[in-house]
Amino acid sequence: MTDFPSPEPLLAALPPALRTDAARRYAEHGPLLYSRLAALYGERPDFHAWYGELLRTIGGLLAARPADLLALDARRSGDSRWFLHQQMLGYSAYAARFGGTLAGVGRRIEHLRTLGVNYLHLLPFLRAREGENDGGFAVASFSEIDPALGTMDDLETLCAQLRAADISLCADFVLNHVADDHAWARGAMAGDPRLREFFHVFPDRTMPDRHERGLGQVFPEAAPGNFTFVPALQGWVWTTFYPFQWDLNYANPHVLGEIAAALLQLANRGVEVFRLDSTAFLWKREGTASMNQPEAHALLQALRAIAAIAAPAVLLKAEAIVPTRDLPAYLGEPGVPECHFAYHSTLMAASWAALAEQDAGLLRDVVAGTPTPPPGASWLTYVRCHDDIGWKILAAEAGGDTERLAAIARFFNGAGGSFAAGVPFQSGAAAAVHATNGMAAALAGYETAAGPLARELALRRLLLVHGVAFAFGGMPVLYMGDELGMGNDHGYREDPQRAHDTRWVQRPVFDEAVLAQRDDPDAWTGRVFTALRALVEQRRRCPSLAADVPRTLLPTHDPALLALARGERFLALFNFSDRSLTVALPALGAGTWPGYAGEVELAPWDMRWLHR
């Protein structure tokens, strides 16, 4: 690479103490950064000028990084495995619903610590669009906090408070689209040609119609189609999600430059992890579904290199809700790092499917289809989140049997005497497969439970799906309220801005009255919390459950059984059925386990973790 540009623009603004480190990091990550950006944008006549400008921006942001965060950078560089330890436990919440404000979130630290959490993912807290805003996922400004939640100073304070309690803050970073009232969109509508280029705008339906042939639908009922006509643009703008969320045009390098700077600015406030929203959609290509394109990965690799140079403590987390075979690419490969974490969405969906089918077949296929991440990367495992469970991502494991997936969806929506009390999402037609919403407790059978025995079974099912997320290998993230067994919240139906979006059924307000029962052994809440807390503790004490210990799927004789080994010293058995199972360990090829004379008895919906 004879024309590999000099790091001078990066280093120019740096004090001598930072120059050496920055030069070393640029020597390590610069070649990949440059090669990815040259591949994406190298044909443009202004490429080299733009690249120099990008380095200058990154250097300026590194120069502005506060001393405590530089110290964090140094600490984390000395322990690149820190987020792979089995002590890592995440928690995800809306700031408004969890603590009222950012300052209120700080007052929940005791609860997080009691649970064993050291990673807090707050859903979007930046200033969002006026009116309907998709739960904050229509961002109007990357440099302002939602005024109802506080200020940038409050964010800094919260980050510092969390860091002092050994909790890393993860912020949602919505980089696929911005709100239609973001300054870039407003400028485009006002006729600024430079800002029009920030979006995919088409003068007529010719190109939108051609793209539509390959595209899917994320919100087929509330927001059908992927393009929205905007009179002020005299054209159609690409809107994968709601019409008020305009997809950014990453074929334009200035978009990437702005987004990278916005990310580093938040990192300089103390955000340690970025949940990169909707990463699968970043690059569009006619004739495809415009998901998982190689250029989307090149963009993520470039962002990773930028963070590694200017804020090395920062971790990136990919949110790509895609089939199992498309997930590993988001973690990169040896020598080509991409995101540190990726959501394991099919593991999540298949765990629930196993409860519905009383058959762990889909789940076993997902496990078998999941490769070990490259060094320094990890799965993010979870049971529920603020979004729906989309059943179609299991299509490959189900062999294209959509009726099978539709039956799972019906089950969770409560059909045929099912224990589940979920709510369909974007699938009014009875035959439609789309997705299900609901709090974990409601999906596991708590709401339909008529007596103590039924409640006991609901608790076991809740622990079973959490057990998979805890034992699989990766960092588990609990979803706010699930740790207390909170139920569905139907209040959104009264709010015209939210009534059409049933995901709000699982976005309740964190309830003080429920929290007060956390340690009550006779209350449902106390039982859920105590049992989950015990599972967290068991995991913390078991080094075999670190993210980078190899996983083996053991052959089982019963379709309802999942048997998962981690390394040589840990075995987990899960009974996804309402029958009792006797598991002969020799038949699994699992050898001998102290305390078990060759057999393990599993009660209905029970699991067992064996260590040696």
Ligand code: OTU
């Ligand atoms: C993400 O999700 C967010 O998690 C959603 O809350 C947002 O609505 C959406 O992006 C737009 O910002 O496909 O991979 O409920 O699974 O919208 C990205 C459907 C996504 C979500 C889907 C999603």
